[in-house]
Amino acid sequence: MRRYRRRHVARIGLALLSFAAFLALWQGVVWLGDYPPFILPSPGAALKRLGDLLADGSLWFHARVTLREVLAGLGLGALVATLLGYGLGHSPLAERLLTPYIVASQSVPVVSIAPLLVIWFGTGLLSKVLVCALTVFFPILVNTVVGVRSVGRELRDLMQALEASRWQTVWLLEVPAALPVLLGGLKVGATLAVIGAVVGEFVASDRGLGYLLKQGQQLYDTSLVFVGIGALMVLAQSLYGVVALAERIVLRGRQDVMHG
Amino acid sequence: MILTVKRGTRGERGFVLFTLFLLAGLTACTSTANPTPQATHIRLPMGFVANVQFAPWYVAVERGYFAAEGIELEFDYSWETDGVRLVGAGELPFAIASGDQVLLARAQGLPVVTVVGWFRRFPVTVVALEGSGIQDPQDLVGRKVGVPETFGASYIGWRALAAAVGLEEQDVPLEVIGYTQLANLTEGRVDAAVVYANNEPVQLEQMGYDFTSISVADYATLVSNGLVTNEEMLQEHPELVRAFIRAFLRGLADTLDDPDGAFEVGRKYVEGLDENETGQRAVLEATILYWQGEPLGWSGLAAWQETEEVMLEAGLLSRPVEAEKAFTNDYLP
Numbered sequence: 001m002r003r004y005r006r007r008h009v010a011r012i013g014l015a016l017l018s019f020a021a022f023l024a025l026w027q028g029v030v031w032l033g034d035y036p037p038f039i040l041p042s043p044g045a046a047l048k049r050l051g052d053l054l055a056d057g058s059l060w061f062h063a064r065v066t067l068r069e070v071l072a073g074l075g076l077g078a079l080v081a082t083l084l085g086y087g088l089g090h091s092p093l094a095e096r097l098l099t100p101y102i103v104a105s106q107s108v109p110v111v112s113i114a115p116l117l118v119i120w121f122g123t124g125l126l127s128k129v130l131v132c133a134l135t136v137f138f139p140i141l142v143n144t145v146v147g148v149r150s151v152g153r154e155l156r157d158l159m160q161a162l163e164a165s166r167w168q169t170v171w172l173l174e175v176p177a178a179l180p181v182l183l184g185g186l187k188v189g190a191t192l193a194v195i196g197a198v199v200g201e202f203v204a205s206d207r208g209l210g211y212l213l214k215q216g217q218q219l220y221d222t223s224l225v226f227v228g229i230g231a232l233m234v235l236a237q238s239l240y241g242v243v244a245l246a247e248r249i250v251l252r253g254r255q256d257v258m259h260g
Numbered sequence: 261m262i263l264t265v266k267r268g269t270r271g272e273r274g275f276v277l278f279t280l281f282l283l284a285g286l287t288a289c290t291s292t293a294n295p296t297p298q299a300t301h302i303r304l305p306m307g308f309v310a311n312v313q314f315a316p317w318y319v320a321v322e323r324g325y326f327a328a329e330g331i332e333l334e335f336d337y338s339w340e341t342d343g344v345r346l347v348g349a350g351e352l353p354f355a356i357a358s359g360d361q362v363l364l365a366r367a368q369g370l371p372v373v374t375v376v377g378w379f380r381r382f383p384v385t386v387v388a389l390e391g392s393g394i395q396d397p398q399d400l401v402g403r404k405v406g407v408p409e410t411f412g413a414s415y416i417g418w419r420a421l422a423a424a425v426g427l428e429e430q431d432v433p434l435e436v437i438g439y440t441q442l443a444n445l446t447e448g449r450v451d452a453a454v455v456y457a458n459n460e461p462v463q464l465e466q467m468g469y470d471f472t473s474i475s476v477a478d479y480a481t482l483v484s485n486g487l488v489t490n491e492e493m494l495q496e497h498p499e500l501v502r503a504f505i506r507a508f509l510r511g512l513a514d515t516l517d518d519p520d521g522a523f524e525v526g527r528k529y530v531e532g533l534d535e536n537e538t539g540q541r542a543v544l545e546a547t548i549l550y551w552q553g554e555p556l557g558w559s560g561l562a563a564w565q566e567t568e569e570v571m572l573e574a575g576l577l578s579r580p581v582e583a584e585k586a587f588t589n590d591y592l593p
Binding site for chain 2: 018032037038039115118119122123203204205206215217218219220221234
């Protein structure tokens with residue numbers, strides 16, 4: 001237990017040290033290059049801007065807007081991708097028919113569709129949620145297909161021999177078997193969803209971290225841009241962390257079941 | 261500051277080498293030929309895609325006005341803010357940018373200065389479809405108005421119009437709709453939209469809609485697009501600045517005198533001009549109205565100060581920026 005705690009403290013210490021080194025390097029570049037703030041603000045200037053935005057509550061306000069879009073988009077995208085992926089995983093014919101279209105759709109940049117979604121679905125939450133959902137759709141779909149296909153033939157035969165119903169096969173065999181791959185897709189999707197939300201906010205919005213970023217660019221406020229980027233990174237990291245944690249818990253539970 | 265001097269093509273260099281070789285062989289010949297002056301290559305960020313609205317620039321290049329000044333001009337259709345940043349950082353000598361961008365940039369310490377007031381009237385208007393009951397600014401009270409963003413020329417234009425007619429923020433519910441104004445307007449999602457006067461109204465007309473247009477320029481005097489350079493250029497290369505301005509203003513004068521000729525020149529630069537000739541012709545004609553004003557390229561302190569005031573009120577500027585330092589007419593011919 002003590003050894004675990006020591007390792008944990010060491011890990012946090014290392015993370016803090018690397019962050020301090022990053023700040024020192026950043027400050028060094030500003031000094032050596034003698035850059036004006038509109039090209040590269042100092043860490044101090046960016047941190048001050050961060051402090052101001054935290055103090056007046058605006059960073060939290062914009063982060064909440066983006067988080068709402070991300071969660072809704074991720075949920076919708078994951079739901080549709082999982083359902084479709086399940087179907088494709090079971091039907092080679094459907095896969096042959098639909099895969100070319102699905103793959104082709106991935107070559108279309110979301111940024112080119114986003115303005116159309118705003119026109120079709122309005123400038124509110126829905127269009128941003130749809131941009132997010134489109135962004136996360138493909139990796140989750142692919143992982144679902146792979147996950148469903150990864151269930152061994154012998155296990156299916158066993159379920160059949162036990163006269164398991166369709167739902168029992170899904171819940172007791174396919175979902176647990178596919179879960180590691182599914183959660184892998186969800187981890188990728190969680191980070192991509194943040195990009196989706198920013199793209200949506202770039203097209204038309206007056207709130208959200210993407211809006212904050214755009215405002216910083218438009219007002220030549222590079223410190224604000226840095227704060228926006230930093231906030232998006234924290235958001236993406238947190239989402240990734242939550243899914244990774246869920247993955248660990250689920251997989252540990254699965255191992256416990258398997259090892260009796 | 262980078263002023264790249266374009267080197268010859270491989271073929272030209274080969275030809276020069278070959279010629280030098282021949283000259284070296286002819287020892288009897290001791291020619292003292294004058295060296296050909298090399299053109300100064302300048303990349304100009306335009307702030308928008310290739311468009312018929314840039315006709316004066318195309319005319320100035322095609323008719324050799326820049327070449328006559330020893331300038332080889334390259335159009336760079338990049339973002340307006342990127343161009344201003346590059347000019348402010350001394351990486352590029354010139355960019356096309358609106359006056360509000362210059363004030364914002366100066367507020368952040370970028371030493372940029374407008375040297376040509378290209379647009380003499382502010383090209384932003386509020387449009388509403390016929391039947392909406394909107395005829396003048398007071399009719400906008402309680403109606404939903406779409407703006408592309410809460411910064412930029414459209415928003416500043418809206419704020420100036422609202423201030424001029426005494427509309428308070430709570431009087432008119434604004435909705436940020438991006439650059440999808442026409443779709444939102446024709447679908448009835450907004451009652452009116454803030455648009456560029458030389459673009460969307462032309463498109464509405466083409467689509468057969470009847471509409472009302474409330475021009476910001478009728479209510480406020482704001483600065484619009486111009487040619488921007490930096491303070492170092494003004495101090496170190498004033499002659500180049502003058503030469504560049506001279507060449508552009510010749511192109512602008514030609515375009516105002518002969519829009520048909522300018523449109524023809526534009527065909528070479530703007531894709532799709534042939535396919536939508538009527539519409540694009542209309543855009544050029546609508547835009548020309550905003551360039552007219554003597555002397556060409558001049559801009560006045562009152563417009564800069566009014567723009568600064570509007571931006572301060574809107575919270576886009578947090579402190580005054582000395583508007584008189586943001587522009588100069590000293591380099592005009």
